[in-house]
Amino acid sequence: MTEKTDVLVIGGGVIGVCSAYFLAQRGCAVTLVERGEVCSGSSYGNSGLIVPSHSVPLAAPGVLSQGLRWLLDPVSPFYIKPRLDLDLVRWLWWFQQASRVAPMRKGIPVLRDLSNASLELYRGLADRGELEFGFRQKGWLQIFRSESLLAKALAEARLLREFGLESTLLDTERVREMEPNVHPSIIAGIHYPDDAHLIPHRFVHQMAAAARRAGAVFRTGTEVLEMKTSRTRVTRVVTTRGDLRPEQVVLAAGSWSPRVARTVGLDVPVQPAKGYSVTVKAPATTPRVPLMLAEAKVAATPMGDKLRFGGTLELAGLDLSVNLPRVRAILRAARDHLAGMKELDLHEIWRGLRPLTPDGLPFIGRTRKWNNLMLATGHSTIGISLGPVTGSLISEMAAGEAVSQDLSRLEPERFQ
Numbered sequence: 001m002t003e004k005t006d007v008l009v010i011g012g013g014v015i016g017v018c019s020a021y022f023l024a025q026r027g028c029a030v031t032l033v034e035r036g037e038v039c040s041g042s043s044y045g046n047s048g049l050i051v052p053s054h055s056v057p058l059a060a061p062g063v064l065s066q067g068l069r070w071l072l073d074p075v076s077p078f079y080i081k082p083r084l085d086l087d088l089v090r091w092l093w094w095f096q097q098a099s100r101v102a103p104m105r106k107g108i109p110v111l112r113d114l115s116n117a118s119l120e121l122y123r124g125l126a127d128r129g130e131l132e133f134g135f136r137q138k139g140w141l142q143i144f145r146s147e148s149l150l151a152k153a154l155a156e157a158r159l160l161r162e163f164g165l166e167s168t169l170l171d172t173e174r175v176r177e178m179e180p181n182v183h184p185s186i187i188a189g190i191h192y193p194d195d196a197h198l199i200p201h202r203f204v205h206q207m208a209a210a211a212r213r214a215g216a217v218f219r220t221g222t223e224v225l226e227m228k229t230s231r232t233r234v235t236r237v238v239t240t241r242g243d244l245r246p247e248q249v250v251l252a253a254g255s256w257s258p259r260v261a262r263t264v265g266l267d268v269p270v271q272p273a274k275g276y277s278v279t280v281k282a283p284a285t286t287p288r289v290p291l292m293l294a295e296a297k298v299a300a301t302p303m304g305d306k307l308r309f310g311g312t313l314e315l316a317g318l319d320l321s322v323n324l325p326r327v328r329a330i331l332r333a334a335r336d337h338l339a340g341m342k343e344l345d346l347h348e349i350w351r352g353l354r355p356l357t358p359d360g361l362p363f364i365g366r367t368r369k370w371n372n373l374m375l376a377t378g379h380s381t382i383g384i385s386l387g388p389v390t391g392s393l394i395s396e397m398a399a400g401e402a403v404s405q406d407l408s409r410l411e412p413e414r415f416q
């Protein structure tokens with residue numbers, strides 16, 4: 001059976017759901033297909049941070065060499081699984097090119113503008129009171145135990161300030177005023193006041209419900225197997241539950257986007273980067289503001305009656321196995337940086353795959369090869385931050401309106 005639809009969104013993570021929401025708000029007939037349940041990919045158990053402060057792209061000087069130095073450390077926060085995979089080799093080469101100072105600096109205003117626009121949309125969604133997803137804007141506090149890491153973070157804070165992103169250096173006393181339960185070994189903190197946080201799965205499910213109320217149709221348990229084309233267009237999308245004939249297609253399948261794109265000859269260089277989170281019942285010493293435990297690169301986010309620790313970045317392909325030593329390293333970091341973290345009441349251990357692009361910028365836009373296919377993927381470590389702005393931009397594009405951000409650096413085929 002073949003069914004007609006205006007816009008078909010592939011993938012029910014934060015990016016697909018936000019796209020469906022904004023498309024439906026504009027009156028498009030939108031269908032979203034998701035092979036599992038809504039929010040069953042990397043949008044579920046992440047750290048829930050909305051972070052303009054993360055506007056330095058992941059591809060930055062020193063990141064790759066640090067990853068290579070950590071190769072033999074079983075509990076390092078960044079790890080590349082050694083393997084003979086040509087896609088990975090090519091991706092690492094592009095990553096290295098993008099990590100030079102000049103391209104890295106060009107990426108900062110792009111991510112800053114997207115993050116700020118997204119934060120504004122989040123504020124609007126929270127203020128209207130229609131959705132309640134634990135949105136709080138209390139900033140984000142990095143805490144340090146070593147002078148060397150503090151110096152590196154201060155250099156990054158200076159760089160971000162050049163681009164208008166403010167932060168404050170706090171001595172031990174002021175860190176304690178903001179967060180009384182930090183460990184005595186903490187020597188300083190850097191506070192980014194504009195950052196915010198939320199409960200990610202609650203946000204995605206509430207947006208999905210709002211999209212449905214606006215007319216979007218959600219089909220879960222429906223996997224896209226391939227797309228079929230004719231001339232310059234995608235004409236048919238073959239799924240496990242029948243074929244669809246959309247006018248336009250939005251590919252928002254996170255780390256699985258390359259597989260779907262390959263069926264129409266498109267090469268989308270996204271590498272899955274596994275991360276873990278450990279969610280516990282909030283102890284009495286739960287932080288008031290979201291923290292970055294800098295030495296371990298672990299985020300600690302208060303989420304209502306829960307507290308979530310998230311971290312590690314493993315380039316190991318589409319592998320969702322759990323590496324327990326890395327999970328334990330996250331909990332050790334919690335004990336090393338915060339008081340009262342010895343006896344934690346576990347709620348959930350989770351892992352997810354961040355869709356990483358070689359230059360740390362997402363792919364958002366229409367493809368040149370197929371003019372009714374849009375990509376909304378590759379949101380790397382900041383997909384929650386950028387969900388609403390991506391959805392809104394996709395809806396502008398689908399409606400044929402002028403797009404409100406400069407998308408030239410986010411071009412889907414920029415690596416071809």
Ligand SMILES: Cc1cc2nc3c(=O)[nH]c(=O)nc-3n(C[C@H](O)[C@H](O)[C@H](O)COP(=O)(O)OP(=O)(O)OC[C@H]3O[C@@H](n4cnc5c(N)ncnc54)[C@H](O)[C@@H]3O)c2cc1C
Nearest residue numbers: 011013035041042043046047049224254275382383384385
């Ligand atoms: C530990 C960790 C912490 C993080 N913390 C943060 C944070 O604090 N702030 C932040 O901004 N970001 C954070 N991120 C990154 C963020 O989670 C991702 O960037 C974001 O979730 C990507 O969303 P997505 O919709 O592109 O992908 P996903 O959420 O993975 O969704 C893709 C969906 O597509 C579906 N799909 C795949 N193939 C098909 C197919 N063929 N047919 C139909 N459906 C398909 C999948 O089932 C999946 O549900 C974190 C990630 C991790 C792992």
